[in-house]
Amino acid sequence: MTSTPISVHFAFLAAIAAGMLAGLLLIVAAVLRLLLVRRERSAARSSARWHMLLLEAVDRPLRPMPRVGRREAVPVLILWNRLYESVRGPMQEKLRNVARRTELDVLVAGMLRRGDRTHRLIAVTTAGNLGIPGMWDQLLSTAQSSSPTLSASAARALVRVDRVRAVTVVAELLANRADWHPARVGPIFSEAGPELALALAERLPSAHHADQVRLIRLFETAKCRDVLPAVRHQLDTAEDGDVIAACLRVLSEFRDPRDAWVVRRFLSHEASFVRVQAAAALGKLGVRSDEHRLINLLTDPEWWVRYRAAQALVSFPFLSADHLRSVCTGHHDRYARDALRQALAEAGAQ
Amino acid sequence: MRRYRECRPRPKTDTKGDDTDTYGPNRLLVVEDDPVLAGMISFVLGREGFAVDFAPDGRAALSRLDGPPPSLVVLDIMLPHASGHEILERVRMTPGWAHVPVVMLTAKNDVTDVTRAFGAGADDYVEKPFTPEELVARIRRLLRARV
Numbered sequence: 001m002t003s004t005p006i007s008v009h010f011a012f013l014a015a016i017a018a019g020m021l022a023g024l025l026l027i028v029a030a031v032l033r034l035l036l037v038r039r040e041r042s043a044a045r046s047s048a049r050w051h052m053l054l055l056e057a058v059d060r061p062l063r064p065m066p067r068v069g070r071r072e073a074v075p076v077l078i079l080w081n082r083l084y085e086s087v088r089g090p091m092q093e094k095l096r097n098v099a100r101r102t103e104l105d106v107l108v109a110g111m112l113r114r115g116d117r118t119h120r121l122i123a124v125t126t127a128g129n130l131g132i133p134g135m136w137d138q139l140l141s142t143a144q145s146s147s148p149t150l151s152a153s154a155a156r157a158l159v160r161v162d163r164v165r166a167v168t169v170v171a172e173l174l175a176n177r178a179d180w181h182p183a184r185v186g187p188i189f190s191e192a193g194p195e196l197a198l199a200l201a202e203r204l205p206s207a208h209h210a211d212q213v214r215l216i217r218l219f220e221t222a223k224c225r226d227v228l229p230a231v232r233h234q235l236d237t238a239e240d241g242d243v244i245a246a247c248l249r250v251l252s253e254f255r256d257p258r259d260a261w262v263v264r265r266f267l268s269h270e271a272s273f274v275r276v277q278a279a280a281a282l283g284k285l286g287v288r289s290d291e292h293r294l295i296n297l298l299t300d301p302e303w304w305v306r307y308r309a310a311q312a313l314v315s316f317p318f319l320s321a322d323h324l325r326s327v328c329t330g331h332h333d334r335y336a337r338d339a340l341r342q343a344l345a346e347a348g349a350q
Numbered sequence: 351m352r353r354y355r356e357c358r359p360r361p362k363t364d365t366k367g368d369d370t371d372t373y374g375p376n377r378l379l380v381v382e383d384d385p386v387l388a389g390m391i392s393f394v395l396g397r398e399g400f401a402v403d404f405a406p407d408g409r410a411a412l413s414r415l416d417g418p419p420p421s422l423v424v425l426d427i428m429l430p431h432a433s434g435h436e437i438l439e440r441v442r443m444t445p446g447w448a449h450v451p452v453v454m455l456t457a458k459n460d461v462t463d464v465t466r467a468f469g470a471g472a473d474d475y476v477e478k479p480f481t482p483e484e485l486v487a488r489i490r491r492l493l494r495a496r497v
Contacts, residue, residue, distance in 0.1 A: 051386070052393075055390065056393075059397065079386065082384075082387075083386060086384075086387050086480070087390065087481065087482060088480060088481045089482075090481075090483070091481065091483075
């Protein structure tokens with residue numbers, strides 16, 4: 001009788017262990033999947049039940065409302081917020097009234113205190129839509145949290161709760177939060193009104209260089225013309241190329257023809273990225289006499305400057321495609337011809 | 351398989367049986383893919399006595415063109431499978447549907463969508479988020495004009 005080598009035993013045991021492990025993982029995955037499906041179905045049921053309840057309650061202000069169960073809280077709050085944000089006018093006030101009768105505000109306060117990040121995000125959004133002044137401190141504390149999404153949402157909620165009071169607080173937050181995405185900052189500006197952009201503009205002269213650039217870029221998101229005097233002043237005194245480029249972007253965004261002469265000053269700036277912005281801005285603000293300035297820029301050593309100058313020329317409504325084609329063929333510089341030809345082709349005018 | 355949810359909450363006018371063809375002048379087709387918004391529109395219009403048929407996406411809306419026309423269509427622009435603009439063009443080319451009033455639901459401040467919708471034959475539009483009273487008023491105005 002021959003004895004089996006120990007390595008075979010070991011391989012056999014390893015195979016059994018691996019099989020058991022794989023089986024266990026399969027069971028865990030199946031259980032997790034089942035739990036997820038159950039949770040989704042439960043949420044869908046809650047959502048369907050509360051959808052009708054909330055809508056019917058809008059028309060029956062005296063009708064008693066059931067309490068929202070702990071497990072129903074998230075789907076109900078998501079549903080309420082979606083309903084609230086789908087409508088305007090008196091319906092919004094009616095939905096706020098329904099929320100108070102359903103004690104959603106109590107639910108939200110609890111979630112803000114104890115919830116995980118997702119729950120707090122839902123709570124913050126609801127608190128903003130409910131506009132309850134009593135939640136100010138909780139929202140302020142959330143707005144100072146490290147999570148960019150949560151803090152930006154809380155800042156927006158502060159604006160919704162009390163627009164006037166929020167201006168100073170949110171301006172301070174905006175000045176210090178480089179991690180807020182412009183997509184989240186835009187709605188804050190549009191709901192806060194021009195006061196918020198002006199509060200930021202006041203901070204501009206005393207801000208550090210890096211913050212200055214960021215603040216100026218925020219003005220593009222703010223879409224508020226009231227900041228233009230502050231930007232022009234900054235451009236007058238700025239020496240740093242990044243600040244100048246940011247200011248030029250803002251000026252081109254608002255397309256005030258009075259700014260064309262300021263922009264022209266920077267067409268010959270030593271930094272190529274400033275010349276790029278100046279050319280792009282002149283494309284939006286320029287007049288007929290700017291044609292030769294931009295044609296001169298077509299011979300710039302930097303490709304991006306030539307390209308933006310060519311795009312600016314093509315964007316002028318008073319220059320015909322035929323005229324630009326003749327400029328292109330008559331130009332002595334091969335790179336200038338290339339840039340203009342490309343811009344014309346992109347505009348479908350080659 | 352049911353392709354449309356028929357939502358008729360508390361209609362004030364006569365609603366006989368389950369056949370949508372019997373609803374008379376107040377039968378509306380709402381093409382909207384967001385179930386929350388669809389439910390809201392159904393509730394608001396049902397409260398005002400309209401019978402509402404829903405198409406939850408562009409494909410369902412297009413297949414609806416084989417049937418009898420409703421009194422009016424409320425049409426979202428951003429839809430799965432076929433956009434509101436495509437559906438509108440097909441509506442205007444379909445016999446029996448060509449003169450059905452169409453109210454478009456557009457995103458706020460989207461001038462391009464509004465211009466394109468009017469160019470394709472839309473009768474009116476309502477911006478989202480909308481005021482329910484405004485939607486009802488616009489629908490009533492178009493239905494009155496049709497009579």
